[in-house]
Amino acid sequence: MPRPRPLALLDPGASLVVVHGPAGAGKTLLLASWARAGVPADRAVLWLDAEAAGPDPWSAVLDEVAGAGLLADGAADAARAAVRRGGRAVAAEVVRALRAMSGPALLVLDGYEAISSARVDDDLVEVLAGTDLLHVAISTRSAQDRLLAAAALRLDVAAVGPDELRLDDAEVADVLVRAGQDPGAAHRVREAGDGLGLLVRTVALAAAAGTVDLRTASRPVLVEVAARGVLAALERDPGDEAYLAAARRVAVAATVPPALADALAGDGGAALLARLERDGLGAWEEPAAVPGGSPGAASPELRLTPVVRAALRADLERAEPGAVDGLLREVVRWGLDAGRYYPAVHAAAETGDVDLVTTVVMRVWGAGQRASAEDTIRVLERLPRTAVAARPPLALLLALLHNTRAEHRARALEWFAVAAGGAVLHLPRATTAERAVLRAAESVAMRLLGRGGRARTAALAAAEHLAATPPGTDATVDGLRALLHRQLGTSLLTAGDVERGLEVAAGGLAHERTGTLGAFTAQALAAGFLAVQGDVAGARAATAAAAAVEPPRRPETAYRRSPLDLARVHLALEDGDPAAAVALLDGLADELRTNEFWPAFAEARATADLLLGQAVAGEEALASALPRGRRAPTTAYWRARLAASRAVLALAAGQPERGLELLEPVRGPHAAARVARGRLLLSVGRRDEARALLAAPDLPDEGPRLRAARRFLLAAATAPGAGARGAAGPDGGGADAPARADAHRAVASRALREACAVVAAGGSRTGWLLVSPAERAALAGLGAPDAATADVLAGLAGLPAPVPDAAPGAGLTERELVVLRELAGDAGLAEVAARLHVSHNTVKSQARTAYRKLGVRSRADAVARLRELGLL
Numbered sequence: 126m127p128r129p130r131p132l133a134l135l136d137p138g139a140s141l142v143v144v145h146g147p148a149g150a151g152k153t154l155l156l157a158s159w160a161r162a163g164v165p166a167d168r169a170v171l172w173l174d175a176e177a178a179g180p181d182p183w184s185a186v187l188d189e190v191a192g193a194g195l196l197a198d199g200a201a202d203a204a205r206a207a208v209r210r211g212g213r214a215v216a217a218e219v220v221r222a223l224r225a226m227s228g229p230a231l232l233v234l235d236g237y238e239a240i241s242s243a244r245v246d247d248d249l250v251e252v253l254a255g256t257d258l259l260h261v262a263i264s265t266r267s268a269q270d271r272l273l274a275a276a277a278l279r280l281d282v283a284a285v286g287p288d289e290l291r292l293d294d295a296e297v298a299d300v301l302v303r304a305g306q307d308p309g310a311a312h313r314v315r316e317a318g319d320g321l322g323l324l325v326r327t328v329a330l331a332a333a334a335g336t337v338d339l340r341t342a343s344r345p346v347l348v349e350v351a352a353r354g355v356l357a358a359l360e361r362d363p364g365d366e367a368y369l370a371a372a373r374r375v376a377v378a379a380t381v382p383p384a385l386a387d388a389l390a391g392d393g394g395a396a397l398l399a400r401l402e403r404d405g406l407g408a409w410e411e412p413a414a415v416p417g418g419s420p421g422a423a424s425p426e427l428r429l430t431p432v433v434r435a436a437l438r439a440d441l442e443r444a445e446p447g448a449v450d451g452l453l454r455e456v457v458r459w460g461l462d463a464g465r466y467y468p469a470v471h472a473a474a475e476t477g478d479v480d481l482v483t484t485v486v487m488r489v490w491g492a493g494q495r496a497s498a499e500d501t502i503r504v505l506e507r508l509p510r511t512a513v514a515a516r517p518p519l520a521l522l523l524a525l526l527h528n529t530r531a532e533h534r535a536r537a538l539e540w541f542a543v544a545a546g547g548a549v550l551h552l553p554r555a556t557t558a559e560r561a562v563l564r565a566a567e568s569v570a571m572r573l574l575g576r577g578g579r580a581r582t583a584a585l586a587a588a589e590h591l592a593a594t595p596p597g598t599d600a601t602v603d604g605l606r607a608l609l610h611r612q613l614g615t616s617l618l619t620a621g622d623v624e625r626g627l628e629v630a631a632g633g634l635a636h637e638r639t640g641t642l643g644a645f646t647a648q649a650l651a652a653g654f655l656a657v658q659g660d661v662a663g664a665r666a667a668t669a670a671a672a673a674v675e676p677p678r679r680p681e682t683a684y685r686r687s688p689l690d691l692a693r694v695h696l697a698l699e700d701g702d703p704a705a706a707v708a709l710l711d712g713l714a715d716e717l718r719t720n721e722f723w724p725a726f727a728e729a730r731a732t733a734d735l736l737l738g739q740a741v742a743g744e745e746a747l748a749s750a751l752p753r754g755r756r757a758p759t760t761a762y763w764r765a766r767l768a769a770s771r772a773v774l775a776l777a778a779g780q781p782e783r784g785l786e787l788l789e790p791v792r793g794p795h796a797a798a799r800v801a802r803g804r805l806l807l808s809v810g811r812r813d814e815a816r817a818l819l820a821a822p823d824l825p826d827e828g829p830r831l832r833a834a835r836r837f838l839l840a841a842a843t844a845p846g847a848g849a850r851g852a853a854g855p856d857g858g859g860a861d862a863p864a865r866a867d868a869h870r871a872v873a874s875r876a877l878r879e880a881c882a883v884v885a886a887g888g889s890r891t892g893w894l895l896v897s898p899a900e901r902a903a904l905a906g907l908g909a910p911d912a913a914t915a916d917v918l919a920g921l922a923g924l925p926a927p928v929p930d931a932a933p934g935a936g937l938t939e940r941e942l943v944v945l946r947e948l949a950g951d952a953g954l955a956e957v958a959a960r961l962h963v964s965h966n967t968v969k970s971q972a973r974t975a976y977r978k979l980g981v982r983s984r985a986d987a988v989a990r991l992r993e994l995g996l997l
Contacts, residue, residue, distance in 0.1 A: 126299055128155055131289045135159045135262075137168075139283040140253045141276050142262035143269055146290040147405025147430065149323030149354060152264035155290070156233050159262075168260070169193050169230040175263075176239035183208045183219050183248070186232065190223070190259075193230065200225045216248040220255030229258045237263035238403045246272040254279045266405030287405075291320030301339070304329035310339035317347030318354070319432050327354030352436030371397050372406070373444065375429075376437035377452045377475075378468055380410070382426035385459050389452055398427040406433045412465070450476055457481065461488060467500055474504040479512040483519045487604040499681065502526050502533070517547035518601065521566040525612070528573070529684045534719040534757065538573060545570030558599035561590035565609045568616045573721060577760025581620035584613045588629055596636075607636040607643050611650060618654050619721065621762030621795075623828060627651060645674045646685045653688025656695035657725050659830020662887025668692045683716045691722060694729045699890060701923065703736040723756050724763035731770035735894055735927045740777035747771050765791045769801035773895065777927040781808040782937055796827040800834050804895050804928070807842055816842040820872075829883050834892025836880035841900035844873035844907060874907050881910075881917035893921045899930040941975040944968055949988045 132155070135142055144152045160170045171189045178185035187201040187208075200222055207218035234240075249272070253261060263269070276282050292300070297315045298308035300322075306329060318324030331337045331350045342350075371390040375381045375397065378389070386394025401407050407429040429437070441449060453472040460469025466489040473481045486501060505513065505523050513519050524540035527533035548563040548570075555563055564587035572580035591609055594602050602609070614630025617623075630650050637644035652667035671689045676682045690713055697706035710717075710730050717723045727750055734743025747770060750756055759767075768791050772784035784805045791798040799818060806815035819839040823832065845866050884890055896904070910918065937945070947957040958968045976982065979990045 126296070126303070128158065128296070130293070130296075131155055131285050132159055132163060134283060134285050134289060135163055136281070136283040137164055137260075138281060140260055140280040141249075141282045142260070143273060143282065143284045144262065144264045144290070145266075145268055145284070145405075146287045147266055147321065147433075149321040150287060150290040150405070151322035152266075152290065153235055154322070155285070156235070156262055156264055160231065160233065164231050165229075167229065169195060169228065171230055171232045173232060173234055175234045175236045178234075178240060180240055180242070180245070181208055181211070182234070182240050182245065183215060187219070187222060189232065190226065190230065195226045195228055195230055196222065197225065197227075216251035216255070219248070219252050223252065223256045223259050226256075226258045229260070231260045231262060234261060234263045237265040237269070238267040241265070241267065241269065241272070243271065246275060250275050250279060267403040290322075291315075292322055292325055293320070297325050300325050300329050301332075304333040306332045306339055313342075313344065313347060314339065317344060317432070318351040319430055321354075321432070323357075324351040324354040324432060327351055327357070348432055348435045349439060351432050352439055355433050355436035356440055368397070368400065369440075370444070372401060373437045373441040374448070374452055375401075376434050376441060377449065378456050378472065379434065380412070380426040380428045380468065382412075382424045384424065384463070385426075385456065388455050388459055401429070402427055406430060454481075457485060461485065470501055470504050474507055479508055479516065479519075482508060483516055484600075484604075486519065486522055487601060499530075514543050514547055517544050517551060517566045518562045518605065520544035520547055521562075521569060524573075525569070525608075528721075529681050531680070531683065531716050531719045541570035541573045545574075556599075557590050558594045558602045561587050561594055561602055561609065562605060563587075564590060565613055569612050572616045572619055572760070573758065575758025575760055577620035577762050580616040580760070581622055584616035584620075584629075585625075588613050607633040607647070609633070610636070611643070611647055615650065618650070619760050619763065621760070623654060623658055627654060640674050642676060642682070642685060645671055645676060648674070649686060649689035649692075651688075652692035653690075653722070653725070656692040657728070657830075658828030659833070659889030659891070660828065660887060661696070661699050661889055664692050664696060668696065684720060687713070687716065687720055687722050687726075691725055691729065694726065694733075695889075698729065698732055698736065701736075703733040706730075706733045707737070717756075719757050721757050721759075723750070724759045724767055728766055728770050731774055732891055732894070734774065735777060736925060738925070738927060740774045740927060744771055744774035744778060747774065761793075762795070765793075765795035766797040769795070769797040772798075772801045772805060773928075776805055776808055777929070779929060781805050782942065785809070786942065794824050796824040796831045796835075799824065800831050800838065800892075800895070803835070803838050803842070807838065807900075808897075808928070812842055829886070829888030830891060833880045833883040833888050833890075834895055836876045836883070837892045837896050840873040840876040840880065840904055840907075841896050843869040843876070844900070844903040845870060846903040846906060870907060873904065874910075877904055877907065878911065878914050881914040884917050884921070885913055890921055890924065893924050894926070895928055896926065897928045897930045898926045901926065937975055937978055941971050941978070944971045945975050945987055945991060948972060948984055949991070 128151070135144075135155075142156075144156060146152050160172075164170060171193055173182070173185060173189050175182060184205055187196070187204055190196050191198075191201055204215075204218040204222035207214045246269075249261065253259065253276075273282060273284065292315060294311045294315055297320070298311035301308050301311060301314065314325055314328050318328055328337070328339075328347060328350050331353075332339050337346065337350050339347075371393075374390045375386050375394075378385060381389070381394075381398060383395040383398060386398050388394075390397055398407075402409060407427045409425045410428055411425055453476050456472035457469045457476075460466055460472065466485060469485045470482070470489060473485045482505070486505065489501060502523070505519070505526070513523060520540050521544040524537045524544055527537035527540060544566040548567040552560065552563050564583045568580045568583035568587055571577075571583060587609065591602070591606070591613070596603055596606065610633025611630055614626045614628075614633070617626030617629060620626075630647055634644060634647050637647060648667055648671035652664055652671050655667055656664035668689065671692075675686065675689065678686070690709060694706045694709050697703070697709065706729065710726060710733070713726065717726055720726075727747055731743055731747055734740060734746075747767065751764075751767065768787055772787045775781070775784035775787060785802070788798055788802050788805070799821070803815045803819040806812070806818065816839070819835055819842055827835070880892065884892075905918075909915075943961065944957065947960060948954075952960070954968050954972070955965055958965045961968065972984075972987075976987055979987055981987045981990055
C-alpha cells in the first residue's frame with residue numbers, strides 16, 4: 126500500500142536515514158518502497174540484515190559493496206584487516222576503501238538495534254562523514270538517540286519515528302477496502318492495533334476470513350484479534366522461547382521497573398526490559414515520586430504498548446494459566462513494599478480477592494498519595510457491587526473517591542448511603558476498631574446527605590472509638606487513621622461543632638507524611654474553617670502552611686483544595702478587596718455546584734455583596750441557590766447561617782421586615798441567626814428585644830467573627846443617641862433617665878472595647894459592616910476610648926456601612942404579618958380567623974393595628990404596601 130506521508134520524510138540527499146518504530150510498524154516495507162521509487166536511478170541499493178552482519182558489521186558491509194561491483198579486487202583488503210584487528214583505525218580504513226567506489230550506493234541496514242553500540246554508532250558517523258559515495262538507511266525498533274545526536278553535528282539526517290509510521294484513519298480505511306471490509310470501522314481498528322500496519326492487517330484479514338465482525342466487535346475483541354499479530358511477530362524466531370516466556374510474565378503489570386521484572390521473571394529483569402524496549406514493544410518512563418516510598422520505587426520503568434501487553438497476557442493465560450494469580454500477588458507485594466500502591470490496586474483487583482483489594486485501597490488512601498482518584502474508581506467499580514456493599518469501609522472509600530470529582534457526586538451520594546446502611550448492619554457485632562470505621566462511614570454518609578445532627582453524633586462516637594484504638598493495634602484503622610480524622614473533623618465542622626471539628630481534623634496531621642495530599646487536605650481544611658469562624662490570624666498561618674504543599678489545579682484535586690480557596694476568599698474580604706474575592710468565587714462556580722462546602726462560599730459571597738453595595742442582587746442569587754436539588758444537601762447549621770446572610774442582605778436592600786421573616790424557620794440557638802435577628806430588631810426600632818438578645822451569654826462555637834459582630838451591635842443597641850429612625854436612644858424620659866443613660870453608656874463602652882479586642886487579636890473586621898452610619902457616630906460619642914480600641918476603630922473607618930440608618934420597615938409583629946398575608950387573598954375575616962384558630966375580633970383587631978402601622982386605610986392599600994416592603 127502506498128505510504129506517501131512517511132515517504133515524503135525520507136530525503137534521498139541525506140547521508141543517514143533513520144526509520145524507528147516497533148515490530149509490525151512497516152519499517153522494512155517503507156524502506157523497500159523508498160528504495161524502489163525514491164532513490165536516484167544512478168544509486169545502487171544494497172540490503173544487509175544487521176543481525177546477520179554481527180557486532181562488527183564493517184566486513185559484511187565491504188563484502189556487500191564489493192559484491193555489487195562497486196569496489197575493485199583488493200581495494201578493501203586493508204580495511205578488512207583493520208576490522209579484524211579492531212581499535213580506532215577501523216573507521217579510517219573503511220573510509221579509505223569506500224572512497225575507491227566506482228559509483229554511489231544506498232546501504233540499508235535492516236534491524237540496526239541488533240548491532241547498535243556506542244562504538245558502531247561512532248564508526249558509522251565517521252564513515253559517512255568521510256565519503257560522499259555511501260548513503261545509509263537503517264530500520265530500528267529502538268530509539269537511536271545517541272546516534273542521532275552524534276550524526277546531527279556532522280551529517281544531513283532524515284528521521285521517521287513511530288508516530289509517522291502509524292497508519293492514519295484514511296490509510297486503515299484503504300487496508301479494509303483492499304480486504305473487502307467496511308472502511309467505516311477504520312478508526313476503531315486503528316485504535317485497537319495502535320496504528321501498526323501488521324496489526325491492522327491482522328484485523329483486516331480476520332474480518333475477511335469471517336472470524337470477527339467489524340460492525341459489532343467491541344474494542345477489547347478488536348485488541349485481542351490485533352494481538353495475534355504481535356504474537357506472530359514475536360514467535361518468528363524459534364530460539365526465543367525463553368525471552369517470550371519472560372515477556373509474558375512481566376506483562377501482568379502495565380509498567381515494570383527492573384526490580385519487579387526480577388520478581389516476576391527471575392534474575393536479569395533489567396536485560397529483559399532493555400530488550401523489550403529495543404524490540405519496540407514498550408518505552409521507558411520516569412514514575413512520579415511517591416512520598417514515603419522506597420528509593421527503588423522511583424527507578425525508570427518500562428511501559429508495554431497496550432496491544433503488546435494484551436497479546437502477552439492472552440498468551441500467558443494460554444501457556445501458564447495457573448501462574449497468573451501468583452504473579453498478580455507478587456505485583457501486590459512489590460507495590461506495597463515499594464509504596465507503589467496503584468499498580469498494587471490493579472493487580473489485587475485482577476485476583477478477584479476483594480479483601481486483598483480492600484487492604485491495598487486502604488493503604489492508598491491512608492498514605493494520601495498525590496494521584497488521580499479515577500484510577501482507583503475504575504478498579505473498584507469492576508468488583509461485584511454486593512462485595513463492596515458488604516464492606517462498609519470499602520464503600521466509604523469509593524464514595525469519597527467519587528466525591529473528589531464534581532461530575533461524580535451523584536454517584537458519591539449513592540455509595541455514601543450504601544456505606545451508612547452497611548455500617549448500621551455491621552455495628553452490633555463489631556469490635557472497637559471496626560466501630561471507629563463503621564461510625565465514621567455513617568457520619569460521612571449522613572453529612573453528605575445533609576443530616577448534620579446524625580453526622581455529628583456518629584462522628585463523636587467514631588472519634589471515641591478511634592481514640593480507644595491506639596496505633597499498632599489494628600492494621601485497618603492504622604491505614605485509615607489520618608483519613609478518619611479529616612472526615613470526622615469535617616462532619617463536626619459542617620454540623621456547627623467548629624472548635625471540636627478543627628481539633629479532631631488537626632489530630633490526623635500526626636499520622637500524615639509531610640508533603641502528601643492528605644497532609645495538604647488537613648491544612649487546607651483548617652485554613653478554610655478558621656477563616657469562616659473569623660480567626661483571621663489563624664487562617665493566614667494555616668493558608669501559608671497549606672500553600673507550601675498545594676497540589677496542581679486539576680479536577681481531581683478541586684474538592685481537597687476548596688477549603689484553601691475558601692480561606693483565600695475570606696482573606697481577600699478582610700484585606701478590603703471584595704473584587705478579588707468575587708473573581709475567586711466566579712472561578713470556582715462549576716466546582717461549587719456539587720461541592721459540600723458550597724454554603725460556606727455562599728456566605729462569603731454575601732459578605733462580598735454587602736461590601737460592593739449589591740444587596741438586592743446578592744440576596745436574589747443566594748435565594749436561587751437554596752432550593753433542594755440545586756446544590757449538594759446541606760446541614761441545619763448551614764441553613765441557619767445562610768438564612769442569616771439572606772436576612773442581612775434584605776436589610777441592606779431596605780426590607781427589614783422581610784429579613785425577620787427569613788429568620789422565622791430557624792429554630793434553636795444559632796449564633797449567626799442571633800446576630801442577624803438582633804441587627805434587624807434594631808433596625809425596626811425594637812431595641813429592648815435586640816438588647817436582650819445580644820446581651821445573652823456566648824454560644825458555643827460562636828467564633829471571632831460573630832463574637833465581635835454581636836458586641837458591636839450590643840454597643841450600638843445601648844449607646845445613647847444610636848436609635849434607629851432618629852430615636853434618642855434606649856433611655857427614654859423620667860427622673861432616672863440620666864442614671865440609665867450612664868449605665869447604658871458603660872455597657873456600650875465595654876461591649877465596644879470587647880469587640881475591638883477580638884479584632885485586635887486577629888479576629889474578623891466584617892462585624893463592623895452591620896453597624897449603621899448613625900450608630901457608628903453614636904459609638905464615637907461614647908468618649909475617648911483606650912489606645913487599643915482607638916487603633917482598631919481607626920482601622921475600621923474605611924469599611925463601608927451597607928446597613929441603612931432608617932430602615933423603612935413598618936414594625937409589624939410576626940402575627941400581624943401572618944394576618945395580612947392571609948388577607949392578601951380573597952378570604953374574609955371570618956375565614957382567616959378559622960384558619961388561624963382565633964376569634965373574629967382578634968383578627969379584626971390585629972388587622973386594624975397593622976393598617977395603622979402601615980399608614981393605610983384599606984386591605985388593598987395594605988397589600989400594596991406589603992409588596993413595596995418586599996413582604997409579599
